[in-house]
Amino acid sequence: MSKSIAVSEFVRRSVALTALLGASVAVMGAQTSTATSPAVVATPQFSSSVSTDDAATPAADATTTAPNMQLASNALHLNLFGNAMQYGGRQSYGRPRYRGSNTNADGSPKWDFYVGAGAAIPVSTTSTNNTLSWGFQGGGGRMFNRHVGVNLEFGFDNFGLTAYTISDYLYVNTGxxxxxxYDIQGNMHVWNFSVQPIYKIEGSSGLGGFVTGGAGFYHKVTNFTAPTEACSIYYGCYTENEAFDHYSSNAPGFDIGGGLTYKMSRFSNQQLYVDARYVYMANQYRAGATDSNYTTYTGYNYYPANSLHTTYIPVKFGLRF
Known part of the structure; x- marks a missing residue:
């Protein structure tokens, strides 16, 4: 009886030892498959259908699926990391460029507008007959990029008449x-429409500049005035200067010059500017009464100086936007 008990105990221990050895071999086999699987992962094979062999070996599929899932997870992580670097995260940005219907490819505005006022300074022979006064300008046009553009401009410049001009006009009329x-006074003004190409220069700290020059149609008028009594039902009778004689001249004109700009804000396009140019109006001289022929002159041009070439320097201060 004791002998059979001893045999049973031996068998039971042998089965337990065999099971333990089998489990150890299975674990070592799984580790070996995992160690050798990178070669398979590096060159994964995909098939549009599942074979019976694959279905029959689920352990192999489970072994190779885990590294594939890890590879896909790494690729997704890298992709998300790349997107974060492209659209967010800690990046340094340069000057923003907004592209729309009102901007060029380089981010600059397509349109240029400006308005200004200031002094009108006669030079050369024009200063003999006219005195410094005032003027204004306004224009706008197309910018093709941040440097080159072209504007259509209207300008008006007013001048006084020198004492020499008044006395000479009086002399050829009355001797x-x-x-x-008589108390004769007068004024001269020039208005023009011109095409103005422009080249802009960008500086630092909001400072900049531009060079411009163009050509157009110029109209010049000189008026002689004298005090005249006028009456009104609201203000009664009073004296005002009224033009009694005037002369006009039409001619092509040219200008060249430039200026400085100051950008009011780094986030806007408004700029303060100062603009100075040299203007030449190519008038055609028309003969008339002069000191030497006033007694024999029979025409009506008592101020031939109005048809002389006209040169002046307009200096304007204003706003570009």
Whole structure:
């Protein structure tokens, strides 16, 4: 009886030892498959159908699926990381460029507008007959990029008349230079429409500049005025200067110059500017009464100086936007 018990105990221990050895071999086999699987992962094979062999060996599929899932997870992580670097995260940005219907490819505005006022300074022979006064300008046009553009401009410049001009005009009309009984005064103005190509220069700290020059149609008028009594039902009778004689001249004109700009904000396009140019109006001279022929002159041009070439320098301060 004791002998059979001893045999049973031996068998039971042998089965337990065999099961333990089998489990150890299975674990070592799984580790070996995992160690050798990178070669398979490096060159994964995909098939549009599942074979019976694959279905019959689920352990092999489970072994190779885990590294594939890890590879896909790494690829997804890298992709998300790349997207984060492209659209977010800690990046350094340069100057923003907004592209729309009102901007060029380089981000600059397509349109240029400006308005300004200032002084009108006669030079050369024009200063003999006219005095410094005032003027204004306004224009706008197309910018093809941040540097090159072209504008259409309107300008108006007003001038006074020198004492020499008044006395000379009085002399050829009356033979006298005494203006005390006439009190003749006058003014001259020039208005123009012109095409103005422009080249802009960008500086630092909001400072910049531009060079411009163009050509167009110029109209020049000189008016002689004298005090005239006028009456109104609202203000009664009063004296005002009224033009009694005027002369006009039409001619092509040219200008060249430039200026400085100051950008009011780094986030806007508004700029303060100063603009100075040299203007030449190519008037055609028309003969008339002069000091030497006033007694024999029979025409009506008592101020031929209005048809002389006109040169002046307009200096304007204003806003570009």
């Amino acid at each position: 006298s230079t005494d203006n005390s009984s």
